[in-house]
Amino acid sequence: MAYSSTIPTLPLDLLQEILYRTPAESLVRAKWTCKEWNGLINKKRFIYEHLRRSPERFLRVDQTVQVLDPVNRTRSDSPIPDELQPSRSNIRAMVHCDGLMLCIWSDKEYCIFDNIALWNPLTRHFNVVEPRLSQEPQRFLMNDSFGIGYDVNKPRGDYKILMFSASHYGEAVVEIYECMSKSWRTLDGSKVDWEVFPSRNGVSVMGNMYWLVKKKTKNYVICFDFSVEAFKKICFCYDLPYDYNNYLGCFEGDKLSLLQQNQDIPSPIEVWVSSKLADGNVSFTRYFSVASPDLPALRFFTSWARDNTRPVYCINAKHKRIIAWYDRVYTGLVLCEIDEGGVSNQLVTAQHYRDVCVATSFCGYVYKPSLVPLP
Template sequence: MASFSTLPLDLTKEILYRTPAESLVRAKATCKQWNDLIKDKRFIYEHWRRSPERFLRADQTVQILDLVNRTRSDSPIPDELQHSISNVMAMVHCDGLMLCVWSDKEYFMFHNIALWNPLTRNFNVVKHKLARMGDNFGIGYDVNKPRGNYKILMFSANHYCEAVVEIYECMSKSWRTLVDSKFDSEAYPWDHGVSIVGNMYWLVKKKTINYIVAFDFSVETFKDICFFHHLPYDNNYLGCFDGDKLSLLHQNQDYPSPIEVWVSGNLAVGNVTFAKYFSVSSSDLPAFHYLTFWAHPVYCIAKHERIITWFTMFSTCLIICEIDEGGVSNRFVTAQHYWDDCIGTFSCGYVYKPSLVPLPC
């Protein structure tokens, strides 16, 4: 029987591409050839691209939920968040890295910022900058430059803060103000936004008009993507679809709370359009009531026109279920809390794909 060391390189790559990222961390010590391959930047990003989506949640532990076999792995909370996990305001996922924003108890009016790789457990605080209440955040990169030079975006997203847009260059570890880039709409800090192929996207509103706005990290400017005149601003949840497109989940709060799922076309074109993926109206649908002190649902689109969603019920338990045009299936509780012991349920979860991408700062 041939050993791995005698296999052609392309075949070895294909085998390792199908290997979970957690196993690759251990496999690096197997031999020098594997170590060099697993640390190669092109291999890292191609492996991440092929990896299936999972759900991540930080509570007493870091919980990663495998959506295929419904198994959960737990690892320790980063030391920097041990005493502030209930004050995490947002996490944004990009290439397996999490942009974390949280408040220390003694400085609740200001936020700290860090980059975290939950797989490698590396956690680096962005120094010399305290974000303000009402600021919003994003992470991305210039698609015209080599992958890995990540940028962090911070901007005021409501009418109560001075309209300042700032960029942190991870490689140079420096902040700068974007004088010519302005954000003139309203977004809420708990609308965390979605990072797709280097750019950030948010649901926002301007006066009575609801639309999606993007920040292009290549040219460092905001741009309107599309408008949703027919949907109310509340109870809309933005996600990623098929790796390079947007999805939008909308729920009408009138009983029986029908759900619509929309998906976008190519985000690279000037006029982005959305098409309805499916809709469902059933008496057993969960109600994703969007209250600021409850978590928004996290969801991803799976095969066969269905979604998998993870949501909070009455702020005491977390439920995962599948929803398609026929209604709800495979519903079960993943965690249970007492009302006075529900740390972490307020930030229910995030779509996440583990990767070996090293922290850039």
Template sequence: MMKHDLALWNPFLRKLVWIKPSTCFTTSDYYGIGYDLKKSRYDYKILRFTDHRYDDHNASYDDEPEVEVYEFKTNSWRTLAAEADWAVDLTCKGGAVMGNMYFIASKDDEQYILGFDFSIERFKDVCFCPPPAFNNYLACFDGDRLSLLQQDEKEPWNSVVWVTNKLADVDVLFTKYFNVSRPDVPALLDHTDMAHPVYFIGEHKRIMAWSEVEVGEDDDKFPPTCIIFYEIDEGGVRRQLKTERHYEAGYYGTFLCGYVYVPSLVSLPE
């Protein structure tokens, strides 16, 4: 029987716990993890918001997402009366920085960074995004900032990396960090049915990215896929590593092809 619980995993400690939903989990859920900066860093919380506007034909587009917070010290969910007059970018996962979560969202045709402060349990507008690109990827940068990797679907060899100043500053802005314009740079999202790529910015302006690609023949009904690791800098692809092939009878893969995390000795709640 399939388990419909939320998994919390610490790969460094090789520990896994299951969290039951308040009602149910759906394919329209977005998640984030963080903690109250005013209290202990070990009092972790999980953010969950569900936006049915994209998959529920009976719902109005004006319906606001449901927002919940799970608190580990009480082992319970709480519903928040949050005003959610935005739409989160479906193609871009959130990023966790210094105990808070950040997402790419849009409102009134403007694209910007939406933050969730776990200390006060409220959403906040952080800053506007650079001019929009077809594919946007968000990540933590240098421990207390955000990076944004933009890649054009039709011209993937043109990639731009933007970074913010410290998120704790009064005014947060994106500035261009570097760009890559080399013909050997691949599209990190092979097509929309593939798992979305993940990345981080390493030393010496290097993009460390993981991407799912099809590796079968053109006439394969269900071609095998694999995860490829790319190391890319302003000179192009410096390193490329391919994993084992993975076969699926139809697409039932994960939404993301991996996760980037900092090893932690914080034990999971029992």
């Protein structure tokens, strides 16, 4: 009792520092300790500062929602949202932004239509985003692409969702969904004359969205800037095969990483990192490469029978190391570290009890748990 009674008397700056270092999962429970804690933890400034300091997690949707700490190797499981329960095998993609997941999924196995929603896996809040009533058809098409971000010149939390497609009756369609007002509007004059890479591996970084795209015979990284609501080509990429085996990710919070792996056996891995995105003239340089015979197939689809689902990975900048969590048929979920010397520190985090993998092909994502409320 003496310990509990002394906590509220801590100086505010010391209390904040303690709570900043507390995992978001614990803050969900801690905010009910007292009114002071609840008020502090629910403040917008506290939420985003805590998010900035929080380490990355890995998230997968399979039989449950699985969140893995890749450093401490601890894992938690929670129920899948009711809306995704009957269709978890039809999740096309997810995009992470500030602890919120933009989910794109189909509610039927072979359906040309998609649904989209915003989901906070930590708070378990889930909001379906409805298409415009004037939109024909009144559903999202399977080849639509989506992104999420915000205007960096406005208060944080006013999120926007981007939808674009170049195949609506032969015309490019670009629309913005304002999450606060729950309304769609068309961006006139936006030109979409390129194809997004098949993996739909868009990534949200510092409020903007980035994709690998192909235009004729050239490959680019393009950006959608939510502040000015326009697409920008930021970098030309050489020698990228137009397939599922190129992963675009966030690196150190303000850069991009690009992981490549081809179909050769054994299959080498190359990791590239960009210059700072805020600097304007963005370029990629090779960070490191691995050519060990025991490398896993970190690919969406492969002819190798032993590995066939999307990995989750992040790049450890301090040690030049890939930390990957992938599904290996007949083995289970494997967490491993890959550096220039090859694979090390492998750990099976979950076993398979069937002869075939039941996980979805697009179920793994890098994620930061946060208390950011759904708009």
